[in-house]
Amino acid sequence: MASAMINVPAKARRGDIIEIKTLMSHIMEPGYRHKASGEVVPRDIITSFTCRFNGNEIFRADLFPAVAANPFITFFTTATESGKFEFEWIGDKGFSETASASISVE
């Protein structure tokens, strides 16, 4: 079962640059490996990761098979107001997961 880990500071001062760390558990099967019988294991990866703050996209990543299993992505953003970060992972075989985290900005 897919599960996400999000690390967002609970509080920040206005104008602070904060780091956001995200991890989604996923096999990220690259589609280049073979079974013992010789057949190729089909690709099964997360292709897209998006982060929105109060509904506006602030960060997006396109992922390829060269991203390691359980994609761990960190990035930065400027704290401007209190609100909610929403994270979305989309991938092969209809994979779709979301997570969210709130921040209060003084």
Place this chain on the structure above:
Amino acid sequence: MQQPPNSSRRQFLGLAGGAAVLGALPVVIVRPAEATPAMLASAIQNVTGGATVRTGKVKLDIPPLVENGNTVPMTVSVAHPMAPEDHVRSIHVFNEKNPQPNIANFHLGPHNGRAQVSARIRLADSQKIVAIAKLSDGSFWSASVDVVVTLAACTEEVI
């Protein structure tokens, strides 16, 4: 009676020296300094649209010696302001010898405050990693790092 042993010793040394030179040659041939395979070049071309890519601004942090290619920590940062009128628009990371040249694209904007992203990647071989940043003025900046991988990822047998 001096002559035969001397000449055979000379022959032996000559042969041994030749063998040593031959042994060293493949190393030179396999790892040329600036080989950029066509796939990497065309993947970069897709992003830049043929624009000049200058070296600089971008910093690619990745261990130079990787024991396990299945998960390699990587950080890309761009020394550039993130102001609304002048910022880093995207960061693209490529590799030379994985089955696919792309690793990831990161789309940024002025609200990010700092142009820095981290991820863990897979490397199927010892190779060159290239990071390219696109700025809001349309210019491209890059950095590349050579990485030696002991245990390769992606292509080994499964189960």
